Amino acid sequence: MNYVILDLEWDGSYYPKINGFMNQILQIGAVKLNAGFDIIDTFDVIIKSSFSKRLSKRFTELTGITKEKMLSGMSLNDAFKAYNYWVGDDAVTMTWSNSDIYTVLENEKKLLSGTKLKLEKYLDLQKYIQGEMKLLGIECNSQISLLNAAIALGVDVDEAALHDAKADSLVCATLLKRFYNRERFNALVTDASAPDFFERYTFKPYYITDISNGDIEKTQLDFFCPDCKKQLKIKKNWKSRFGGFNAVLQCVDCGKEYNANVKFKKMFDTVKVRRRLSEKKPVQKDINNE
Numbered sequence: 293m294n295y296v297i298l299d300l301e302w303d304g305s306y307y308p309k310i311n312g313f314m315n316q317i318l319q320i321g322a323v324k325l326n327a328g329f330d331i332i333d334t335f336d337v338i339i340k341s342s343f344s345k346r347l348s349k350r351f352t353e354l355t356g357i358t359k360e361k362m363l364s365g366m367s368l369n370d371a372f373k374a375y376n377y378w379v380g381d382d383a384v385t386m387t388w389s390n391s392d393i394y395t396v397l398e399n400e401k402k403l404l405s406g407t408k409l410k411l412e413k414y415l416d417l418q419k420y421i422q423g424e425m426k427l428l429g430i431e432c433n434s435q436i437s438l439l440n441a442a443i444a445l446g447v448d449v450d451e452a453a454l455h456d457a458k459a460d461s462l463v464c465a466t467l468l469k470r471f472y473n474r475e476r477f478n479a480l481v482t483d484a485s486a487p488d489f490f491e492r493y494t495f496k497p498y499y500i501t502d503i504s505n506g507d508i509e510k511t512q513l514d515f516f517c518p519d520c521k522k523q524l525k526i527k528k529n530w531k532s533r534f535g536g537f538n539a540v541l542q543c544v545d546c547g548k549e550y551n552a553n554v555k556f557k558k559m560f561d562t563v564k565v566r567r568r569l570s571e572k573k574p575v576q577k578d579i580n581n582e
């Protein structure tokens with residue numbers, strides 16, 4: 293089995309046909325690694341825009357790809373075909389964050405008629421590395437850049453060379469070589485040839501705000517008194533607030549009141565539940581003994 297690190301560079305430009313902006317893939321860079329994560333092959337093509345003769349200044353600054361280079365590039369269709377031939381069979385394809393996958397989808401949908409980028413097994417390397425960082429006790433935000441991840445993990449990077457598609461892939465390969473754990477890695481590999489793969493990737497999780505929503509498992513609204521272990525009785529009905537539900541509950545045994553908060557996050561095929569219970573502090577009253 294081979295491993296492929298794919299790194300796309302794209303630029304946002306106005307596409308008259310859809311009367312709006314879209315991110316066009318203008319470079320495909322990739323490296324192929326063997327089982328020891330040594331680089332055995334590289335792929336690098338520049339793509340000619342399907343509809344624009346211009347590039348944003350930012351894109352050129354970031355990638356070093358000039359308008360002239362872009363205009364003498366391959367068509368997107370040919371680039372995808374060349375990549376598919378190069379990638380071969382039985383590869384685990386990785387990208388740094390899944391935004392590349394969204395862009396591939398958008399490009400396939402809006403600019404191509406049937407040609408698809410070959411993805412058999414897929415892993416989001418950002419997600420994997422973030423998991424490893426957490427295990428090492430290194431704090432990181434949820435969308436850490438490749439550069440910041442490399443710095444945090446003590447991997448030398450040539451900052452100037454980053455954002456060249458190939459240079460990014462080399463940094464990814466180095467990270468992988470150093471922080472590979474077979475079990476945790478395999479657990480994140482998804483079957484990109486599965487029919488629901490793309491729906492899964494385009495699905496945006498959301499918080500359920502309607503208490504009668506059928507995805508809510510009602511027993512998740514049951515709470516028990518931490519002291520008496522008895523089920524708490526609801527005092528006021530559940531109210532939807534800030535993506536969650538709040539209610540005041542009371543123990544019939546000890547009389548203590550609690551604030552309960554439950555959040556239901558709808559994922560593609562599950563519902564994530566977060567439950568909180570805190571004792572409601574009684575209002576302080578001045579006691580007058582007279």
Ligand SMILES: [Zn+2]
Pocket residue numbers: 517518519520521522543544545546547548
């Ligand atoms: Zn109680």
